[in-house]
Amino acid sequence: MKKLLYAGGILISGLCFSQETDSKIKASFFDGIAVAGYVDHGAFINFTGPNISYKNKDLKFILGMLPSLRIKEDKSEGTKNSAIMPNLGAGLTVVYKKIALQVPFYYNTKTSVQNGAWKMGIGLGYSFR
Numbered sequence: 001m002k003k004l005l006y007a008g009g010i011l012i013s014g015l016c017f018s019q020e021t022d023s024k025i026k027a028s029f030f031d032g033i034a035v036a037g038y039v040d041h042g043a044f045i046n047f048t049g050p051n052i053s054y055k056n057k058d059l060k061f062i063l064g065m066l067p068s069l070r071i072k073e074d075k076s077e078g079t080k081n082s083a084i085m086p087n088l089g090a091g092l093t094v095v096y097k098k099i100a101l102q103v104p105f106y107y108n109t110k111t112s113v114q115n116g117a118w119k120m121g122i123g124l125g126y127s128f129r
Helices: 002-016
Strands: 025-028 033-039 042-047 051-056 059-071 084-096 099-108 117-127
Touching (some): 033 059, 033 084, 042 084, 042 099, 042 117, 059 099, 084 117
Antiparallel strands (some): 033 042, 033 117, 051 059, 099 117
C-alpha cells in the first residue's frame, strides 16, 4: 500500500511540474482565479486550488478543489458558529477569456437537527492569468 501511495505521489508530481507546453490537459496547484458566489443560504469566496484543466482557445474547463471562505449567519439558538469559516469545496469552473463561472460543491457536516449533505452553489469570478 505504501509503495502504491509513493507511486501515485510521484505520478501526480510529474504531471504538476511538467514543462510541456503543447498539452491541452494540464494539472496545476493554482490557476489564479478568484470567485464569489452563493451556496446554501450564504456566500463564498474562493480561489481555485489543485486541479486538472482542459483548454481550447479562449475556453478553459477546470475540475478541482476550492479552498474557500464561507460566509453564513448561524441562526441557531445558544452557542453560535462564526459567520466566516474556512472550508474546502470541489467543483467545476469554466473560464471564457477572463470571466469565470463556477459550480462548487460544499459538504455541510451533520448536526443535531440536520444530516450531513453536499450542497451545490453558483459563482462568478475573474481569472488573473
